Amino acid sequence: MAANILVVEDEPAIQELLAFNVTQCGFRAIQAMDVASATAEINRALPDLILLDWMLPDTPGVELARRLRADQRTRNIPIIMLTARTDERDKVMGLESGADDYITKPFSPRELMARIRAVLRRRMPQMSEDTVRAEGLELSPTTHRVSANGSSLDLGPTEFRLLHFFMTHAERVYSRAQLLDQVWGDHVFVEERTVDVHIRRLRQAMEPSGLDRLVQTVRGSGYRFSSN
Amino acid sequence: MAANILVVEDEPAIQELLAFNVTQCGFRAIQAMDVASATAEINRALPDLILLDWMLPDTPGVELARRLRADQRTRNIPIIMLTARTDERDKVMGLESGADDYITKPFSPRELMARIRAVLRRRMPQMSEDTVRAEGLELSPTTHRVSANGSSLDLGPTEFRLLHFFMTHAERVYSRAQLLDQVWGDHVFVEERTVDVHIRRLRQAMEPSGLDRLVQTVRGSGYRFSSN
DNA sequence: GATCGCTGTCACACAACTGTCACAATACTT
DNA sequence: AAGTATTGTGACAGTTGTGTGACAGCGATC
Known part of the structure; x- marks a missing residue:
């Protein structure tokens, strides 16, 4: 900015x-x-x-x-x-x-x-x-809190931004490059595979609530946030 | 106030x-x-x-x-x-x-x-x-006194204003810059890290009552006053 | 003018997070 | 079925952010 x-x-x-x-x-x-x-x-x-x-x-x-x-x-x-x-x-x-x-x-x-x-x-x-809600998830940037089915999630800064992006851009598939642009910023240079790691960390944090299935892999294309 | x-x-x-x-x-x-x-x-x-x-x-x-x-x-x-x-x-x-x-x-x-x-x-x-109460804390701007679970707290002026701001703006995360604006004033120029020090002094003063957990760190974003 | 409390800053300790890799697991192709 | 491409996973080290103790300056108070 x-x-x-x-x-x-x-x-x-x-x-x-x-x-x-x-x-x-x-x-x-x-x-x-x-x-x-x-x-x-x-x-x-x-x-x-x-x-x-x-x-x-x-x-x-x-x-x-x-x-x-x-x-x-x-x-x-x-x-x-x-x-x-x-x-x-x-x-x-x-x-x-x-x-x-x-x-x-x-x-x-x-x-x-x-x-x-x-x-x-x-x-x-x-x-x-600015609170975003979807599928039992509730994320609020101002309070910087996330809850899954009531219980609160503990996310690192990057996973927080990642989930926020996904929740506000559900259904659509994003390539690793697109996610890097949107979540990390266009000027940042990191390996594309880094996205995989953060996706994993996000899923890991969401696993206890069983909501990790919302973060889906689209082989050959990227990732998608969806309930189906 | x-x-x-x-x-x-x-x-x-x-x-x-x-x-x-x-x-x-x-x-x-x-x-x-x-x-x-x-x-x-x-x-x-x-x-x-x-x-x-x-x-x-x-x-x-x-x-x-x-x-x-x-x-x-x-x-x-x-x-x-x-x-x-x-x-x-x-x-x-x-x-x-x-x-x-x-x-x-x-x-x-x-x-x-x-x-x-x-x-x-x-x-x-x-x-x-104009007394503010929350979570066992009681802060009165007019008498300039704070008590935690009955026993009185001894705060410096800055820590007092800081706690007052937090109590009247619970849950939401504030960046160091925002806290400087709100608690110190727009026209005051101090290092952002100064906020950390006063946060620590505030926590230190609240520690005996066990209420220091109310002042929470949100890594990468700032601080938050909340009971959760 | 000495003391005291408060403030802002610093340096260092400590903790959390990040990006990258190597390798395992999986999905596709032929 | 074997081979290849793609993704998942655990570990690791470097980086960044935060906690903490110490200290000097500054007014106020006495």
Whole structure:
């Protein structure tokens, strides 16, 4: 879930520092030095968050923030304002113009990163009742619990994700490669046979409840979650 | 610690009016304009009471009420329905869907507040003294005291807030980052592992009473407060 | 200004999980 | 029936995540 972060800052040194830290934290940094190029970048692809300097060569940062808030498509993009000013009125102005958070220079990289993460977390909340039920199984991501016919199952993280995927994608057959993409992530490189091992571990955990039959092998194709 | 009241109302003017009155009475108002954002707020932190408008842009209020009643975690949250209708059948429907009380617009703020207090008194007697009880634990924010099975616990400020958060948000798993946000605050920057240390200190304090098992580790995800 | 309690951080110990392999068991093919 | 491809299984070592004790900084209190 590498979020794209647009960094709008005219001072090259600070721009570099920001980009470095942002990248370091696993986000993708898109750089812009003024409002004009920032607007161009935003039109090209909507970023997930914007780090916006207060003072910019062409237009004040607040002005950009206000414009983004007025536009339907960009209304919900979180904005963190950067400024050298500590004036309380400016802070109010920044937040009123639609910024989600506000940070004054000089700032510690760690503080900045923490704020970025906090804002992203706040803006991307999980959905409602996410408990999945099927065939006597009940799995809830929020409580991180699984129960089979009442008694609770003890699964490792990978088996948990695997079962969750299966329960939300029942009946259909998935190849080992597909399961690796979906459960492990596309960027991870592991042997396909590793899937077999985790399938086995999952079945083993489900065996006491007799529900291990739900995880079926489709020879030559992959695995399937089904009651038949 | 004042009760959190979630106000779900799409009309901005009424939303403001409600929030103002609720705040005036010493409660904390959390605002939502539709069922979707209300659901998000509920998942973020369980409110102590919900003021729910009948007509909402995305989904009928009754529908949300029904969903909340179906979920274990939200079953006991009191709901007061707001509506412009005076139709007797609607009243029945509202109460049948699980609402605790029902009030028709236009209403006097004083009447509304009276009903809120009445419902809170009825639904959570301990709420009037804002004491939280669970599993032999008793925590009182006002007196800043905790007791486990009768004998009092000696907690530091952070451990106290941590336990309070856990007790009011049982079952659900929270990541270290979420705990930092909720217990330390968004703007505080400390290492995630610091959470581990305070968890340990909390467990240590609860150990003599044997209640340290309530604070559970969910490997790879975070921590959870639960009796199972 | 010394003491005390609390906090955040670190280093290390310990435990759980992961991916991989070798080999056994099974299913298909000829 | 033998041979081949595919999957199941147990073991193992490296990796990652968590528990724990120690410690220094910081305010508050006296």
